[in-house]
Amino acid sequence: MSNCKELQFKLSNDKELKVHIKEVYETQYSNYVWPSALVLCDFICKNHDQFQSKTVIELGSGTGICAIVAAKIGAKCYLTDKVGYQELSKENLHLNRIEDAEVFPLEWGSMIDSFPKIDYIIGSDCFYDETDFENLLFTVSLLLDNSIDPKEAKFFTTYQLRSSTYSIECLARKWNLKCSLIPFSHTNVNNQVIELYEMKKESF
């Protein structure tokens, strides 16, 4: 079973941005819009000037909602997820009439032969399985090192607090990443606490 949702976000100039997202009711995590995605979309919209004309890669894109929002405000977007998880994001790009975005598999922790040079990485609710955290940060680190401007490149990620025992800030340091919590008013969706972080390379 599937459903198509219309979602609305407000840009910093108060204009509204609408997207249509299909979800599929199966157990696979990639088939739903997670609460963290709504917070990241909201952040992108509230900072839409910063994302306009930038090259953005989304990790663990699932339905593709965050990259679709970024593409709608004028970013060139690459949507990535595990091998075989590309169909739904392709359908959603089509549904939103976005033609210049690209979709390809990218498994965290794997070596990437050729990848696009980007300004920003985005990823919502990617930190949920502790065994994957190192792999994810490896991929983030690699993409930032090979970005358009490694001093300015950033990873924006939303993190749903599910365990109080884990600190992604400590782990990020191991990968030479400076991790800062972005104070953002919209941190509570469906009674979930969702934090927004920015990560960038600490030193070069």
Ligand SMILES: C[S@@+](CC[C@H](N)C(=O)[O-])C[C@H]1O[C@@H](n2cnc3c(N)ncnc32)[C@H](O)[C@@H]1O
């Ligand atoms: C909780 S879902 C979040 C989906 C979407 N970002 C959202 O917030 O709606 C986590 C996503 O990460 C992807 N993912 C998990 N492990 C991965 C890995 N090792 N490599 C690439 N993607 C992965 C999943 O397939 C899924 O799409």
